[in-house]
Amino acid sequence: MDYHKLRFIKDRLMQSLVYLSLILAFIPLFSIIYEVFVRGVSAINVDFFIKPTPTVGEVGGGVANAIQGTLITIGLASLIGVPVGLMSGIFLSEYSESRLSMIIRFLHDVLGGVPSIVIGVFAYALITRSIGFSVTAAAFALAVIMIPIVTRTTEEALKLVPMSIREAAIALGIPRWKVTITIALSSARKAIITGILLSIARIAGESAPILVSMGFWRWWFAGLNRPVANLALNIFIFAMSPFKNWVTLAWGSALILIIMVLIISVLARITLTRG
Amino acid sequence: MVKFDIQNLNAWFGSKHVLKNINMKIEENTVTAIIGPSGCGKTTLLRCLNRMHELIPGARVSGKVIFNGVNIYDNSVDPVMVRRKIGMVFQKPNPFPMMSIYDNVAVGLKLNGIRDKRVLDAAVKRSLELANLWDEVKDELNKSGASLSGGQQQRLCIARALAVEPEVLLMDEPCSALDPISTAKIEELIRKLAKDYTIIIVTHNVQQAARVSDFTAFLYLGELIEYGPTRQIFENPQNELTERYLTGKFG
Numbered sequence: 016m017d018y019h020k021l022r023f024i025k026d027r028l029m030q031s032l033v034y035l036s037l038i039l040a041f042i043p044l045f046s047i048i049y050e051v052f053v054r055g056v057s058a059i060n061v062d063f064f065i066k067p068t069p070t071v072g073e074v075g076g077g078v079a080n081a082i083q084g085t086l087i088t089i090g091l092a093s094l095i096g097v098p099v100g101l102m103s104g105i106f107l108s109e110y111s112e113s114r115l116s117m118i119i120r121f122l123h124d125v126l127g128g129v130p131s132i133v134i135g136v137f138a139y140a141l142i143t144r145s146i147g148f149s150v151t152a153a154a155f156a157l158a159v160i161m162i163p164i165v166t167r168t169t170e171e172a173l174k175l176v177p178m179s180i181r182e183a184a185i186a187l188g189i190p191r192w193k194v195t196i197t198i199a200l201s202s203a204r205k206a207i208i209t210g211i212l213l214s215i216a217r218i219a220g221e222s223a224p225i226l227v228s229m230g231f232w233r234w235w236f237a238g239l240n241r242p243v244a245n246l247a248l249n250i251f252i253f254a255m256s257p258f259k260n261w262v263t264l265a266w267g268s269a270l271i272l273i274i275m276v277l278i279i280s281v282l283a284r285i286t287l288t289r290g
Numbered sequence: 291m292v293k294f295d296i297q298n299l300n301a302w303f304g305s306k307h308v309l310k311n312i313n314m315k316i317e318e319n320t321v322t323a324i325i326g327p328s329g330c331g332k333t334t335l336l337r338c339l340n341r342m343h344e345l346i347p348g349a350r351v352s353g354k355v356i357f358n359g360v361n362i363y364d365n366s367v368d369p370v371m372v373r374r375k376i377g378m379v380f381q382k383p384n385p386f387p388m389m390s391i392y393d394n395v396a397v398g399l400k401l402n403g404i405r406d407k408r409v410l411d412a413a414v415k416r417s418l419e420l421a422n423l424w425d426e427v428k429d430e431l432n433k434s435g436a437s438l439s440g441g442q443q444q445r446l447c448i449a450r451a452l453a454v455e456p457e458v459l460l461m462d463e464p465c466s467a468l469d470p471i472s473t474a475k476i477e478e479l480i481r482k483l484a485k486d487y488t489i490i491i492v493t494h495n496v497q498q499a500a501r502v503s504d505f506t507a508f509l510y511l512g513e514l515i516e517y518g519p520t521r522q523i524f525e526n527p528q529n530e531l532t533e534r535y536l537t538g539k540f541g
Contacts, residue, residue, distance in 0.1 A: 112347065179384040186342060187398035187454055188374030197401060201388045
């Protein structure tokens with residue numbers, strides 16, 4: 016009888032500990048979202064979405080140029096990062112036993128752990144120094160951050176395609192490369208799309224590598240060899256400025272950045288569960 | 291006419307010798323059953339006939355498999371072309387999960403470059419009819435292949451294999467995951483297909499071998515113990531091992 020009682024108490028104790036940790040983990044998340052929402056909402060109006068960064072002393076203004084710039088940067092980064100990541104993922108899963116794969120896998124793990132500002136410096140050395148502070152350099156840096164994420168999720172997703180499915184296709188007399196790019200990729204596509212979306216969510220909020228390779232820009236897109244404005248950088252620069260309307264815009268930028276990332280994450284969830 | 295002439299066939303997984311010096315001839319448009327206890331090499335023998343065995347890392351084959359007069363292990367032979375002529379149905383139904391019923395059947399042709407919708411439509415209808423599935427699915431060709439029952443999925447897999455117009459159908463315990471009614475349907479189908487196709491079926495169910503096959507091969511520990519007309523094997527086995535296996539003394 017005592018034994019059962021002890022077990023009951025231990026069970027309850029562990030249960031309470033689990034709930035407590037859960038609450039502890041949620042406190043920062045909810046307080047950030049709450050704070051950003053309350054402060055950011057006051058910044059949001061029609062001007063916020065259609066007007067560019069106000070000049071010093073100008074009242075109002077918006078972040079339309081930063082939204083445009085962020086989308087262009089993410090788009091360019093995906094254009095480089097998704098195909099490269101996808102193809103390396105395919106290589107790793109199809110030739111997983113080869114020595115080259117082991118090396119590539121290891122390097123991807125290292126790359127995934129490199130602080131993003133170091134990647135920014137890399138992009139600076141490689142691109143900024145030859146063509147100047149530009150959206151190209153920033154997109155390159157973000158692509159380098161994306162690649163290991165896309166590669167590893169693609170590899171994992173393809174490895175989850177059962178051998179029986181591949182064998183069925185091979186037994187139909189379909190060449191192996193076609194089996195991979197049609198049957199295997201289509202069976203794994205939900206997980207791969209999820210990986211791509213999550214990598215986009217990851218780079219959407221990056222600021223350090225962008226600051227190093229592209230810098231701050233208050234105007235609209237002006238060519239691939241020029242910088243563009245960026246939401247994450249807006250938060251950094253505006254929040255530290257002494258101008259009241261810039262500070263408000265920083266909160267607004269933070270809010271729509273969070274909403275963007277939230278939407279992408281929810282999309283990723285939906286693709287994974289339904290598709 | 292002899293469809294397969296298997297000569298001195300040996301197969302290994304790493305250092306494990308799983309098929310030992312197999313010699314047998316398989317006649318065109320007949321059903322040949324391969325029986326034997328678990329681990330005797332039935333499935334390996336089957337997979338040696340369309341060069342699927344070599345896909346497993348560490349697997350190795352020696353000897354000849356002469357198909358339509360050509361050794362499929364000859365250096366000049368492309369295994370992809372071999373597999374187009376020799377279709378396969380697996381133990382567990384394995385339709386492509388993301389594809390509709392129609393696409394499951396059409397995919398082999400599509401990936402081999404056939405785009406003409408009329409040709410594909412006709413091939414899908416013909417293959418599903420051959421597999422005795424057309425009447426059950428003709429109104430829902432766009433539904434997912436995975437939505438069918440196990441027995442229907444297996445017939446879908448047979449239709450998929452037939453769509454690329456093979457000459458031979460290799461079946462690896464095609465009914466082991468199915469209920470008796472679905473099994474009966476597949477067996478009926480095997481008899482029907484034997485008119486135009488050469489069928490080799492691996493089964494652990496000796497009654498099934500007796501019901502569907504014209505010839506039976508009994509394998510034990512990687513060796514071909516006895517091979518002959520099914521009737522003779524079942525009624526008058528020459529080897530004591532065969533008799534003991536068929537009467538259920540071991541298995």
